[in-house]
Amino acid sequence: MTNFTRREFLKMSAQMAALAALGLSTLNSTVAEAEEVADGLTWQKAPCRFCGTGCGVMVGVKKGRVVAVQGDRENPVNRGLLCAKGYHVGAALYGADRLKRPMLRKGGKLQPVSWDLAINTIADKIVEDPTRFAIYGSGQWTIPEGFTAMKFLKGGLGSNHIDPNARLCMASAVVGFIKTFGVDEPSGCYDDLDSCDTVICWGNNWAEMHPILYSRFIDRKNKFEKVTMVDMATRRTRTTEAADHYIEFRPQSDLAIANGICYLLLKNKTYDAKFVAERARFKSNDGKDITLDQYFEFLKDYTPEKVSKISNVPVGQIKMLADIFADPKRKVVSLWCMGMNQHTRGTWINNLVYNVHLLAGKIGKPGSTPFSLTGQPSACGTCREVGTLAHALPGGRVVKNEGHRKEAEELWNLKPGTINPKPGFHTVKMFKALASGDITGMWVQVTNPGQSMPNLNLTLQKANDRFFVVSEIYPTATTKYADVVLPSSTWVEKNGLFGNTERRTQQWFKMIEPPGEARDDVWQMLAVARKLYEKGFEGMKNKDGEFLFTMRDEKGKEIHHWKWDVYKKHNIDKILFEEYRPFTTKKHKDIAPYDVYVENRGLRWPVVQNGNGQWKETKRRFVEGEDPFVEKGDGISFYMAKAGDKKAIIWARPYEAPPEVPDEQYPFWLCTGRVLEHWHTGTMTGRVKELKNAMPHAFVDIHPADAENLGVYNGDRVRIKSRRGSITLPVSVNGRSVPQKGLVFVPFFDEAKLINQVTLEAYCPLSKEPDYKKCAVLIEKV
Amino acid sequence: MPISSLIIKTQKQEIQKVADELRRLKGTIVSDVLDENIVVVTETEDRKEDKSLWDQMEKISGVMQVDLIYHNFEDAEENQEAKIQEAEIK
Numbered sequence: 001m002t003n004f005t006r007r008e009f010l011k012m013s014a015q016m017a018a019l020a021a022l023g024l025s026t027l028n029s030t031v032a033e034a035e036e037v038a039d040g041l042t043w044q045k046a047p048c049r050f051c052g053t054g055c056g057v058m059v060g061v062k063k064g065r066v067v068a069v070q071g072d073r074e075n076p077v078n079r080g081l082l083c084a085k086g087y088h089v090g091a092a093l094y095g096a097d098r099l100k101r102p103m104l105r106k107g108g109k110l111q112p113v114s115w116d117l118a119i120n121t122i123a124d125k126i127v128e129d130p131t132r133f134a135i136y137g138s139g140q141w142t143i144p145e146g147f148t149a150m151k152f153l154k155g156g157l158g159s160n161h162i163d164p165n166a167r168l169c170m171a172s173a174v175v176g177f178i179k180t181f182g183v184d185e186p187s188g189c190y191d192d193l194d195s196c197d198t199v200i201c202w203g204n205n206w207a208e209m210h211p212i213l214y215s216r217f218i219d220r221k222n223k224f225e226k227v228t229m230v231d232m233a234t235r236r237t238r239t240t241e242a243a244d245h246y247i248e249f250r251p252q253s254d255l256a257i258a259n260g261i262c263y264l265l266l267k268n269k270t271y272d273a274k275f276v277a278e279r280a281r282f283k284s285n286d287g288k289d290i291t292l293d294q295y296f297e298f299l300k301d302y303t304p305e306k307v308s309k310i311s312n313v314p315v316g317q318i319k320m321l322a323d324i325f326a327d328p329k330r331k332v333v334s335l336w337c338m339g340m341n342q343h344t345r346g347t348w349i350n351n352l353v354y355n356v357h358l359l360a361g362k363i364g365k366p367g368s369t370p371f372s373l374t375g376q377p378s379a380c381g382t383c384r385e386v387g388t389l390a391h392a393l394p395g396g397r398v399v400k401n402e403g404h405r406k407e408a409e410e411l412w413n414l415k416p417g418t419i420n421p422k423p424g425f426h427t428v429k430m431f432k433a434l435a436s437g438d439i440t441g442m443w444v445q446v447t448n449p450g451q452s453m454p455n456l457n458l459t460l461q462k463a464n465d466r467f468f469v470v471s472e473i474y475p476t477a478t479t480k481y482a483d484v485v486l487p488s489s490t491w492v493e494k495n496g497l498f499g500n501t502e503r504r505t506q507q508w509f510k511m512i513e514p515p516g517e518a519r520d521d522v523w524q525m526l527a528v529a530r531k532l533y534e535k536g537f538e539g540m541k542n543k544d545g546e547f548l549f550t551m552r553d554e555k556g557k558e559i560h561h562w563k564w565d566v567y568k569k570h571n572i573d574k575i576l577f578e579e580y581r582p583f584t585t586k587k588h589k590d591i592a593p594y595d596v597y598v599e600n601r602g603l604r605w606p607v608v609q610n611g612n613g614q615w616k617e618t619k620r621r622f623v624e625g626e627d628p629f630v631e632k633g634d635g636i637s638f639y640m641a642k643a644g645d646k647k648a649i650i651w652a653r654p655y656e657a658p659p660e661v662p663d664e665q666y667p668f669w670l671c672t673g674r675v676l677e678h679w680h681t682g683t684m685t686g687r688v689k690e691l692k693n694a695m696p697h698a699f700v701d702i703h704p705a706d707a708e709n710l711g712v713y714n715g716d717r718v719r720i721k722s723r724r725g726s727i728t729l730p731v732s733v734n735g736r737s738v739p740q741k742g743l744v745f746v747p748f749f750d751e752a753k754l755i756n757q758v759t760l761e762a763y764c765p766l767s768k769e770p771d772y773k774k775c776a777v778l779i780e781k782v
Numbered sequence: 783m784p785i786s787s788l789i790i791k792t793q794k795q796e797i798q799k800v801a802d803e804l805r806r807l808k809g810t811i812v813s814d815v816l817d818e819n820i821v822v823v824t825e826t827e828d829r830k831e832d833k834s835l836w837d838q839m840e841k842i843s844g845v846m847q848v849d850l851i852y853h854n855f856e857d858a859e860e861n862q863e864a865k866i867q868e869a870e871i872k
Contacts, residue, residue, distance in 0.1 A: 007825070008784065008852050010785045010824065010856075011811070013854070014786060014823045014851070014852040015821060017787055017852040018789050018813075018814075018821040018823075018852065019814065019821060022789065022816065022819055022821070025815075041856075060854065067854060067855060067856035068852070068853060068854035068855065068856060070851060070852040071852075080851060081789075081849045081851065082851065082853075084850065087786075088853070090853070107812070215849065216845075219791070219847065222793075222846045222847060223818070438871075496851060506823045688828050690832070690833035693830060694833060694837075695830070709830065727809065
């Protein structure tokens with residue numbers, strides 16, 4: 001052993017990790033682990049910092065720095081594998097321009113100041129106009145961070161102007177779930193990808209956006225299992241390369257296609273009549289109860305021929321889709337993400353895909369489920385479950401409901417009547433209010449609206465004139481607007497809990513110190529809250545006149561957590577999580593005590609204690625034997641149905657054209673999105689040299705025939721112009737993706753090329769989620 | 783000098799051919815050839831070269847999938863910079 005060099009041991013560790021991921025281990029595994037300990041390298045679990053898949057990462061720390069990562073083979077999500085982003089997640093902490101000191105804008109320039117001054121400045125500004133102060137966060141907030149922000153604003157400032165960037169991401173999925181099932185979040189789980197025989201991607205490029213889940217399915221294909229993938233999309237992507245069928249449809253016509261499938265299921269009487277009779281009922285688009293016959297009448301506008309005309313999809317492909325769902329033996333998973341959610345009828349298309357699965361009886365069975373994917377690590381855990389939304393309260397409650405407000409006031413020990421019954425501004429309205437002056441101050445945490453908001457020239461136009469606080473780890477397009485910049489800890493520099501796409505709550509411990517003077521986002525908000533309390537701000541007092549965020553240690557002694565040195569000595573996350581837990585039982589989203597999550601790789605809610613005192617997770621909701629809230633004998637039960645009849649709703653949702661379509665002046669569709677190498681606005685992945693080198697700048701994908709008509713070739717520069725703005729980009733023909741004729745695709749990761757100056761802020765009227773996938777543009781060679 | 787490991791997935795009948803191709807790549811050690819999986823350990827000069835290696839692996843005929851497993855960048859250039867630069871925002 002002693003003849004080995006340190007690097008040889010590292011190589012052995014690398015080899016052992018790969019063998020372990022294949023389910024093999026040898027004596028050398030133990031040797032390698034022992035050597036790592038001797039070398040000062042320690043490993044701890046954490047969920048990945050990037051997308052909503054929630055892969056487990058083992059984080060290697062040495063001398064206070066993250067020096068290695070490996071896929072966590074004990075985590076059932078990724079079973080030891082990493083994607084390109086996860087592989088580099090450790091490096092994302094060490095960009096050269098990491099923010100290390102609080103800064104205040106003086107004379108137009110951000111200058112370093114003390115934490116005391118920064119916190120005091122924020123508190124003074126809030127006191128000036130508390131009910132017009134907004135918080136804008138994200139699905140990258142940990143669960144305790146989102147919970148703190150909610151209590152701060154809804155319990156402390158008496159307003160509801162809090163919303164997350166998840167409004168731009170999965171709000172349509174949320175409202176879709178609630179409208180159909182009476183409660184949010186997927187009932188299926190990743191295990192369904194192991195047992196399905198067909199995956200249908202509804203405008204979802206999972207090969208690049210959720211590569212670990214994709215590889216979980218493709219691995220089965222590679223082993224010659226009889227599995228089929230259908231890629232329905234408006235452009236060819238890496239997903240298309242592995243698909244058995246590619247169905248290209250006109251933007252927005254997914255509404256018509258879904259209805260077309262339903263029409264054929266009913267016309268051919270190939271729907272699951274027993275399941276539908278027992279588990280579903282029908283509603284018209286305006287919410288009136290209708291019969292199956294009336295629903296079929298509505299569907300007569302969606303014959304294959306009519307749908308083909310709207311969508312440009314051949315009749316044969318529409319029939320093929322219907323046949324897939326008609327086959328009672330077939331196990332089908334539908335996947336979607338931004339393609340369906342960022343849609344001016346995002347709620348409707350979510351409802352329509354549920355219609356298809358409900359009619360076919362393909363839900364609640366292993367391998368058969370509609371499954372909406374999320375883009376951020378805790379969009380589900382924080383935004384949807386804690387409910388960091390303008391209309392919501394934790395645990396599925398809403399501010400409009402008096403009973404819900406009372407419950408929240410009791411759990412937070414607030415004076416009765418503290419919580420404002422009027423919903424706050426949702427994201428697009430919040431930024432329009434910022435422009436109009438109805439919002440005078442805003443605190444942005446863990447997100448980058450200066451790059452990600454649609455129609456930036458409108459939505460950020462007055463941001464410089466308002467009081468803007470930004471908690472961040474790197475300079476971004478948003479810190480440019482900031483009056484105060486607070487340097488934040490991130491990922492394993494702090495304790496945390498995330499909730500992923502399949503309802504899995506995962507915990508991790510702080511492993512390293514944040515750089516310089518950076519501090520946790522939770523601490524930042526607690527410190528401002530305390531400062532407000534010290535200034536006599538009534539909202540920061542609870543019913544007993546104590547500080548709103550009073551916390552005590554196990555001996556009952558008050559913790560002065562607003563002092564950073566004190567905060568660091570306690571696990572404040574645990575205290576906040578335990579305060580949050582009682583909120584989760586109302587909608588049967590029960591979670592276990594904090595310490596249970598320390599011991600495992602996450603649990604899928606509802607998590608309840610069995611007779612032996614063990615905490616048991618739920619693989620599939622609404623399924624007898626799996627979900628503890630399904631009554632015996634019910635089989636599959638949609639027990640959260642608003643009507644109390646345990647039935648899901650099949651909605652008669654029509655096709656509706658988008659608000660802006662190409663015309664003579666602006667003849668192309670513009671679709672925006674992400675690429676494999678970069679995560680969202682690229683603030684972290686852009687600091688990882690390999691990822692930056694692999695994809696340094698934005699581009700515009702153009703169909704070869706359109707490129708020929710425009711007289712442009714790869715690398716030529718074109719201006720992309722809409723009614724709102726324009727940018728210039730290099731052309732890519734037959735590159736990463738090949739759009740349909742008449743459509744161009746531009747990724748939004750590049751801060752130097754803000755495509756959101758061009759996009760439209762139109763949104764789904766039900767979910768308020770903007771449509772980044774379609775607006776009309778002109779392409780000009782420059 | 784990052785050290786990494788990857789699992790290359792291929793079809794059984796092509797595994798030896800793929801393993802031979804992998805052995806030709808500089809910085810690559812083919813440590814285990816098992817059914818349809820090849821375990822590869824890489825040692826490269828910097829993370830750019832590391833990334834470039836797996837790009838090359840993906841292009842080898844017969845490679846169906848490259849799974850990333852382990853990445854130690856303790857000696858990579860970023861970690862040589864003991865001090866993170868002060869942020870400057872204008």
